[in-house]
Amino acid sequence: METLNIVVVGVGGQGLISLASIIASAALRKGYNAIVAETHGLSQRGGTVIVHVRLGDAEAPLIPPKTANVLLAMELIEANRYLYYLSPNGVIVVNDYIVPPPLPKIKIPARDELLENLKETSKKLILVQATEEALKLGDARVANMVLLGAALQNGLLRPFVDFESIKEAIIETWPKAADINIKALEVGSNSYSVFK
Amino acid sequence: MPRYPEVIAEKGRRVLMLGNVAVARGFLEAGVQFVAAYPGTPSTEIVEALAYASKHLGGRPYVEWSVNEKVAVEAALGAAITGAKAVAVMKHVGLNVAADPFFSSAYIGVKGALVIVSADDPWMWSSQNEQDNRWYGLHAYVPVIEPLGAQSAKDAARLALEYSAKYRRPFIYRSTTRIAHTRVPVETGPLPSPDELIPIGEFERNPAKWTLVPQYARQHRLELLEFWDKVRNELDTFPLNRVEGSGSIAVIGVGIGYRYAREAAKILGLEDDITLYAVSTSVPLPSRIIDKVLSHEKILVVEEGDPVVEYQLKIAQAEIGARIEVYGKNGRQLLPRYGELGLEKVVNALAKVAGTKTPEWASGNLPKQDNSRTLELPPRPPVLCPGCPYRSLFYALKRAVNKLRLKPVYSGDIGCYSLGILPPFEVQDTIIDMGASIGAGNGIARSLSQSQDKVVIAVIGDSTFFHSGLSGLANIVYNQTPMLVLVLDNHTTAMTGHQPHPGVGLSASGEEVAMLTVEDTARGLGVEKVLVADSFDISDSQEKLVEALRYVVEKRKPAVVVAKGACMLVALQNARRARVKPPVYYVDESKCTACGICYTAFNCPAILRQENGKARIDPALCTGCGECVQVCPFNAFKPSKEPSPEWLKIMRTARPIP
Numbered sequence: 076m077e078t079l080n081i082v083v084v085g086v087g088g089q090g091l092i093s094l095a096s097i098i099a100s101a102a103l104r105k106g107y108n109a110i111v112a113e114t115h116g117l118s119q120r121g122g123t124v125i126v127h128v129r130l131g132d133a134e135a136p137l138i139p140p141k142t143a144n145v146l147l148a149m150e151l152i153e154a155n156r157y158l159y160y161l162s163p164n165g166v167i168v169v170n171d172y173i174v175p176p177p178l179p180k181i182k183i184p185a186r187d188e189l190l191e192n193l194k195e196t197s198k199k200l201i202l203v204q205a206t207e208e209a210l211k212l213g214d215a216r217v218a219n220m221v222l223l224g225a226a227l228q229n230g231l232l233r234p235f236v237d238f239e240s241i242k243e244a245i246i247e248t249w250p251k252a253a254d255i256n257i258k259a260l261e262v263g264s265n266s267y268s269v270f271k
Numbered sequence: 272m273p274r275y276p277e278v279i280a281e282k283g284r285r286v287l288m289l290g291n292v293a294v295a296r297g298f299l300e301a302g303v304q305f306v307a308a309y310p311g312t313p314s315t316e317i318v319e320a321l322a323y324a325s326k327h328l329g330g331r332p333y334v335e336w337s338v339n340e341k342v343a344v345e346a347a348l349g350a351a352i353t354g355a356k357a358v359a360v361m362k363h364v365g366l367n368v369a370a371d372p373f374f375s376s377a378y379i380g381v382k383g384a385l386v387i388v389s390a391d392d393p394w395m396w397s398s399q400n401e402q403d404n405r406w407y408g409l410h411a412y413v414p415v416i417e418p419l420g421a422q423s424a425k426d427a428a429r430l431a432l433e434y435s436a437k438y439r440r441p442f443i444y445r446s447t448t449r450i451a452h453t454r455v456p457v458e459t460g461p462l463p464s465p466d467e468l469i470p471i472g473e474f475e476r477n478p479a480k481w482t483l484v485p486q487y488a489r490q491h492r493l494e495l496l497e498f499w500d501k502v503r504n505e506l507d508t509f510p511l512n513r514v515e516g517s518g519s520i521a522v523i524g525v526g527i528g529y530r531y532a533r534e535a536a537k538i539l540g541l542e543d544d545i546t547l548y549a550v551s552t553s554v555p556l557p558s559r560i561i562d563k564v565l566s567h568e569k570i571l572v573v574e575e576g577d578p579v580v581e582y583q584l585k586i587a588q589a590e591i592g593a594r595i596e597v598y599g600k601n602g603r604q605l606l607p608r609y610g611e612l613g614l615e616k617v618v619n620a621l622a623k624v625a626g627t628k629t630p631e632w633a634s635g636n637l638p639k640q641d642n643s644r645t646l647e648l649p650p651r652p653p654v655l656c657p658g659c660p661y662r663s664l665f666y667a668l669k670r671a672v673n674k675l676r677l678k679p680v681y682s683g684d685i686g687c688y689s690l691g692i693l694p695p696f697e698v699q700d701t702i703i704d705m706g707a708s709i710g711a712g713n714g715i716a717r718s719l720s721q722s723q724d725k726v727v728i729a730v731i732g733d734s735t736f737f738h739s740g741l742s743g744l745a746n747i748v749y750n751q752t753p754m755l756v757l758v759l760d761n762h763t764t765a766m767t768g769h770q771p772h773p774g775v776g777l778s779a780s781g782e783e784v785a786m787l788t789v790e791d792t793a794r795g796l797g798v799e800k801v802l803v804a805d806s807f808d809i810s811d812s813q814e815k816l817v818e819a820l821r822y823v824v825e826k827r828k829p830a831v832v833v834a835k836g837a838c839m840l841v842a843l844q845n846a847r848r849a850r851v852k853p854p855v856y857y858v859d860e861s862k863c864t865a866c867g868i869c870y871t872a873f874n875c876p877a878i879l880r881q882e883n884g885k886a887r888i889d890p891a892l893c894t895g896c897g898e899c900v901q902v903c904p905f906n907a908f909k910p911s912k913e914p915s916p917e918w919l920k921i922m923r924t925a926r927p928i929p
Contacts, residue, residue: 087653096454100287103456109287110421111454114396115312121876122653134530136421136453139615141632156648162632176651177876179695184646192646215891 079235080138081128084157085149086174087114087121090219094147095126097223097248098232101240102130109235112136121177125157130235145231146197147222149205150174151189158196167197168226168267170205170218200270201225208262217259220245224263238264272781272929273768275320279327280459288457290421290450294388295320297428298358299332302463304383304470305350306334307343309738310767311362312397313451314390318360318779319768326780331468336770336779339705339738340365344372344387348441351381352481353472356432358444360388363404364704368739370407376441377411378491379481383472384436386428387413388444390451393576394610399685399704401609403576408443408554412499414506415443415554417526421453423511427551429460430510440498445553447575449611450527499555507557511549514563518544520625521567525550525580528573531617538618541625556583565593571624572599575612598624654690657877658843658894660806660836660922661688661759665696666873666902667804667812668728668757674813675820679728680719682712684740686732687766687838688759695874698730706731706739709756713747716754726823727754733789734764734772741796744831748797753827755819756798758789759806761838762926769841769927781929793831800828806836807922809901837925839894845925851917853895854910858886862907873902896922 083095092113099109112127127138140159148154148169161167175183194200203225209218227238241260246253277286278295288296294317298306306325308318318334325334333350337343340361347359359369366373366389376385389404408415416434418427428444435442479487506512515533522545524532529549536542548564550556553574564570565588572581581599588595598605598620605620606612615633622629655662672679683689683699684707692699703711708729716727731740736758747754764770771777776786793801800822804815812834819830837845846853865884869875877892878899886907888899895918899908 086651096287099454103285103287108456109454111287112449113289113452113454115452121651121656123651134420134422134534135614135617136449136527136530137611137613139613139618139632140635142614152648152651155646156651175879176649177654177874178649178652178693179871179874181649182647183649188646210891 077131078133079130079145079232080143081130081145081147081232082138082143082157082160083126083128083147084153085124086153087124089149090216091124091126091149094219094223095128097241097244098128098236100244100248101236104240104243105235107131107235108133110136123153123156145226147226149219149222151186152183155189155192158193161197164198166199166201166231167193168201168203168222168231169193170222171202172206194270198271201229201267202270203263203267205263208266209259212255212259212262214255217256220256220259221263221266224260225267227260228264272323272927273319275323278320278324279462282459282461284459285456286459287454289316290424290446290453290455291316292320293421293425293457294428294444294446295324296457296459297425298432299324299462300425300460301429301432302356302467303358303432304332304355304468305347305357306332306360307337307346308360309337309340309343309365310764310770311365311390312767313392313448314360314362314388314446315767315770316451317388319770322779328465328468330780331465333470334779336772338773340369341372344369344376347385348372348376348381350470350472351383351385353470353474354383355470355472356384356436358386358388358432361390362398363389363391363402364398364400366404366407368705373407373413374411375483377413378483378488378495380439381435381441382439382475384432385441386431386435386444387441388446390446391576392448396448399702401576403579404443405445405554405576405579409579412495413441413443414502414552415445417445417551417553418450419511419524419549419551420527420530421450421455422530423551424450425457427511434509438498438502445526447527503555503558505557506552506555507559509552511551512557512560513549515547515549516542516545518546519567519569520545521548521564521570522546522621523548523550523564523570523572523580525553525572525574527575528612531612531614532573532621534614535617535621538630539622539625539627541621541627544625550580553580556580561587565591565595568595569624570595570597571605571621572597573606573612573617574599652693654693654876655687656839657875657892658839658896658898659687660761660834660839661691662873662875663809663898663901664759664806664812664834664836665691665698667809668698668816669696671813671816671820674817676724677726677820678724679726680715682708682715682727682729684708684729684731684735686735688730688732691730695872705735706743709740709743709747712754713743713750713752716752723824726820729754729756731756731758733758733760733762733774736789737773737787741792744793744798745796747829751827752829753823754829755823756829756831758831758833760789760833760835763838763841765838765840769838771927775926777926777929789833793833798829798831800830802832804832804834805923806834807896807898809898836923837921839896841927842922842925843894844928845921846918848928849917849921851915851921853918854912854914855890855893855895856888856897856899856908856910858888859907859909860885862905864905866904868904869899869902873899875899
């Protein structure tokens with residue numbers, strides 16, 4: 076069996092662990108193995124966060140640099156920070172959103188520069204208005220599901236997960252908030268643009 | 272209190288579980304009856320999950336958050352002396368705090384069972400050092416069990432408790448960050464009936480067994496060494512230890528190292544060239560495993576942390592005079608001596624031992640943190656959350672210090688407020704260990720050259736204060752050290768995820784219990800000047816701080832300021848529960864002069880700088896704390912609606928929701 080290495084990155088508080096857990100639960104439902112290595116504790120307080128998700132035939136928890144098949148990024152600066160994990164054939168799915176680090180007097184690269192660097196380093200870049208679409212749905216917290224919807228629509232997580240298994244995992248994990256999360260997933264499946 | 276329904280899921284299910292929750296499940300399956308712990312990353316969820324189980328199983332097993340790890344180990348040992356199956360859980364540095372009872376426990380042993388969980392944190396994701404607590408096993412003669420990755424975290428926990436009961440000796444369960452915080456599918460086994468989770472201890476009076484006076488301790492020492500030789504000869508049959516393959520190169524996969532070694536061999540196509548020894552009992556390394564391993568000519572040891580197994584092998588090798596190549600982290604250092612294992616590191620090491628080619632992705636040196644050539648990325652360290660009471664308090668502290676023209680040394684401590692190390696506040700000049708703000712602050716205060724503008728300000732959180740600030744405070748009262756102790760009281764242990772502590776009035780499973788206030792405790796310890804400030808009220812905090820600092824400087828005596836205000840994350844949870852909606856603040860651009868005080872000197876993450884220098888509030892991040900209103904000299908911040916009295920009260924008094 077093959078292995079799919081997914082690196083999930085962003086800023087603490089953007090629902091990265093939830094995103095990773097939903098993917099892993101969905102894979103488990105389809106009978107596949109899953110390993111999710113998370114960032115907890117101090118690092119979560121608005122800091123940079125990386126979660127390693129390995130589906131299929133994997134045993135070790137961490138994804139080595141240059142071997143991630145997919146980079147799921149909830150923020151543009153963080154997508155660039157962890158770009159070194161992406162394999163030369165890797166695909167990036169990124170939220171078109173910048174969270175400036177709250178430090179006084181720091182310089183932040185322009186959006187175009189951040190995007191250009193991602194395009195150069197990947198086989199394919201999928202840009203998603205995840206936060207914007209989530210806010211339209213009334214809850215910024217479901218931006219992670221918008222991003223996931225775009226990744227699924229592009230078949231990036233095959234054969235381990237699909238819309239059906241993700242929806243089941245959502246219903247099981249968040250029974251009270253399933254509707255809005257599934258809606259976000261559907262919105263994500265048709266609001267993205269592809270480069271390359 | 273977080274929910275962990277999977278910890279009590281029915282048997283025979285395959286559930287995705289966090290490693291720590293799997294550990295909790297393993298202890299439950301083994302019939303644990305007594306649990307004591309102090310929270311600390313990466314160990315915390317073990318006891319949160321056990322508290323969840325207890326809450327749903329009618330208070331069985333008994334679970335408590337103890338005030339610190341020493342007290343937790345003593346409590347668990349006491350329970351185990353009466354026959355209970357007990358565990359004490361902590362992060363690696365917690366065992367330093369608990370070292371005293373831990374060493375004694377090895378001597379006296381137990382009647383029931385005692386497992387001490389040490390969650391080590393290689394590469395210090397949330398810790399002050401990366402100590403490998405397997406040394407404690409060798410040091411104290413306490414066997415160490417390591418799960419073979421999160422995949423066997425549950426079974427290893429169950430077995431550790433069973434083995435401790437079998438030998439009537441304490442065992443260490445050593446986990447690491449990538450076991451604790453890795454989620455994997457776990458097969459649930461049967462749970463005992465809740466009645467079996469109740470301790471039915473009986474204390475059998477026997478001074479020769481339970482008292483460590485010299486005449487008995489000497490006997491215990493001899494028995495301990497006997498036990499050590501015995502267990503060394505028996506642990507090879509520990510159910511998780513196994514041998515895979517029969518190739519000429521021996522690869523010792525210790526704990527999680529087994530997972531890396533196994534996958535590395537597969538990647539390199541070396542499965543037929545190696546014999547893989549999965550070792551879960553790293554201390555003492557069982558003699559039969561040593562014998563088998565030393566029959567190979569080339570050996571690679573893959574272990575997380577220090578070369579603890581490698582040293583044991585090399586000692587045995589020297590004793591028999593074998594000419595064998597043993598590789599690991601010592602000598603040729605095929606694996607780095609710091610940080611965490613990684614597949615690329617193990618692939619690289621194994622390829623070198625086997626003399627094969629390393630794949631390109633694994634061949635490089637250590638990965639750079641950022642390989643984007645063209646882009647300079649800003650750092651993103653963790654910061655105080657929007658609405659954190661510590662931000663307004665630190666702001667008031669800086670103003671108070673400036674007003675009195677003092678040049679303080681900020682003796683720091685361990686908690687969210689450690690983030691005060693960053694600009695613009697920079698109010699953590701030293702961070703050493705839990706409680707050191709007061710302990711080391713005393714030494715700093717006593718050794719500073721005497722001048723009127725120098726003063727030591729110890730900054731410590733409420734949970735840390737109860738953990739190990741009390742003795743430091745008693746010490747400065749006793750020795751009359753002139754220093755200010757600033758206790759940041761947010762009514763919870765915030766950094767580890769909002770556990771209660773003695774100042775909160777809630778037990779681990781959420782029952783109302785006695786509440787010790789910081790101010791009463793300080794007065795009780797003899798501090799004459801104790802002031803209570805409202806962290807969310809900058810002028811009130813500033814006034815109290817000025818008064819206390821003046822007192823310290825003029826009277827040359829200790830003073831305490833207790834700054835109160837709820838953790839904003841907890842306040843918001845309470846507000847949602849009570850259906851109280853906090854206001855959202857916005858910037859009146861006609862008033863904003865682009866002075867920048869709010870986004871530079873105050874630095875709330877919800878306040879952003881616009882192109883023209885004026886401030887803007889991100890409504891998604893604004894918590895409605897209203898601190899910005901007090902900071903702005905031009906009245907540019909306005910609430911969407913007047914904050915309700917209910918919200919103002921919740922901000923100040925909220926406690927974690929059970």
